[in-house]
Amino acid sequence: MTKKSNALLSGIKAQDPRSIARAISSVENNDQDAASLLSGLDRHLIDTVLILGITGPPGAGKSTITSPIISTLRKQKKRIGVIAIDPSSPISGGAILGDRIRMMDHALDEQVILRSMATRGRLGGLCASAGAAVRIMAASGCEVIIIETVGVGQSEMDIVRLADCTLMVLAPGFGDDIQAMKAGLLEVADFLVVNKSDIAGAESLCMEMEHIFVQKKEESGIQRVLQTVATNNKGIAELLDAVEHYEQFITANGIKEKRRAKAMDVETLDWIFEMLRPKLSKVIVEHATKDDPRVRAQELINRLLPIA
Ligand SMILES: Nc1nc2c(ncn2[C@@H]2O[C@H](COP(=O)(O)OP(=O)(O)OP(=O)(O)O)[C@@H](O)[C@H]2O)c(=O)[nH]1
Ligand SMILES: [Mg+2]
Structure with a gap:
């Protein structure tokens, strides 16, 4: 256990916003404190988190x-974490979307932990960072952790595999986007x-979506296509009510547990890539051949992973 990770762990437990932010930065950079920090986290709270x-x-x-x-969850006295995946901001900043959220209603609420993560300029590692951030937030007592991500692109889609329950937000006038996402809609959206x-x-x-989703409704008996007006709060209470019932349903049926196990696999794979990349770069240089790169890659894999 490093001294810094020890201090961060106490800070996380004490719900100190600066410690939480620094801990997330540590895992995002995968620095020398990341491993001891993550293995020292109190994990017993994560099971009941949504x-x-x-x-x-x-x-x-x-x-x-x-x-x-x-706001609605805060009225229920819940502590909230928000991870906003921001495809537009540069890797160093990553704060454009975060600032936009912060400027809204929850800036001064210590029971709302906001974090944005940039996708641009990074080679993978997003699931790893977001998954670790979820566990840090859970260890700080967050009861609901929201991951907001734009629904286009593979890395963004992978991120929702970390969630227990996913809301796909659509709006009139997005016909082409929706057509393009149709297969994904059924796969990832609850x-x-x-x-x-x-x-x-x-x-x-709505009618079109209900048609697509007919089967899903039958599985749980819960209305899965809902209408909202986000700008004036319309439909939000009904939406969260449905989500709460759905969470009870997936918990009782073991679906939540299965999803968590899958999410762990997705995140582990992302950590493996993250940790292997620098090592492999070295190995490639050391084992230089004049083979075709495809052949050379296979040869290296056979040598490094004889079991695969
Ligand atoms: N009329 C109307 N406008 C809305 C509603 N919800 C959001 N908007 C507006 O739609 C625009 C886009 O909203 P955002 O919340 O930024 O959308 P987003 O999905 O987060 O967009 P990205 O972060 O760019 O992916 C804003 O101008 C909102 O004010 C709604 O229910 N009704
Ligand atoms: Mg947005």
Whole structure:
């Protein structure tokens, strides 16, 4: 156990926002304290946490809806963590979206931990960082942890595999985006949230989505296509009510446990890539050949992983 990780662990337990932020930075950079920090985390709280994914096409209202969702959960006295995956900000900053959220209603609330993570300029490692951040937030007593990510691109889609329950936020006027995501919708979404239902086209989008989701509704008996107006709080209480029932359903059926196990596999794989990359770069140089790169890669894998 390093001295720094020890101090951070006490800070996390004491819900000190600076310690939480520094701990997440430590795992994001995978620095020398990351391993002892993560292995020293109190893990008993994570089982009862709800990890809620919020995804959907750009502009559908994900960030807007996150705010009333937080407010409603805060009224239930829950401590909340938010991880906003930000595809647009540069790796050093990563704060554009975070600032946008912070400027909203929850900036001064110590029971809301906000963190943004940039995707641009990084080679993988996003699942690893986000998964570790979830455990840090849980160890600091967060009861609901929201992961907001734009629903396009593989790395963004992988992220929602960390969630217990995923809301796909859609809105009228996103026809092309929705067509492109149709297969993904069924795979990753537990709820389809037709946001902006104050504008034309919401009803027909809802009907279309209900048609796609007919089977999912039958599984649990819970309404899975819901309408909201994120800008004026409409439909948020009903949405969270449905999510709560759904969480009870997936917990009782062992689905949540299975999803967690899968999420651990996804995250472990991401850590393996993260940790192997620098080592492999060295190995490649040391085992230089004039083979075709595809052949050379296979040869190196056979040598390094004879079991595979
Ligand atoms: N009319 C209406 N506008 C909304 C509603 N929800 C969000 N908006 C507006 O839609 C725009 C986009 O909302 P965001 O919350 O930034 O969307 P986002 O999905 O987070 O977008 P990205 O972060 O870019 O992926 C903003 O101008 C919001 O004010 C709604 O229910 N009704
Ligand atoms: Mg957003």
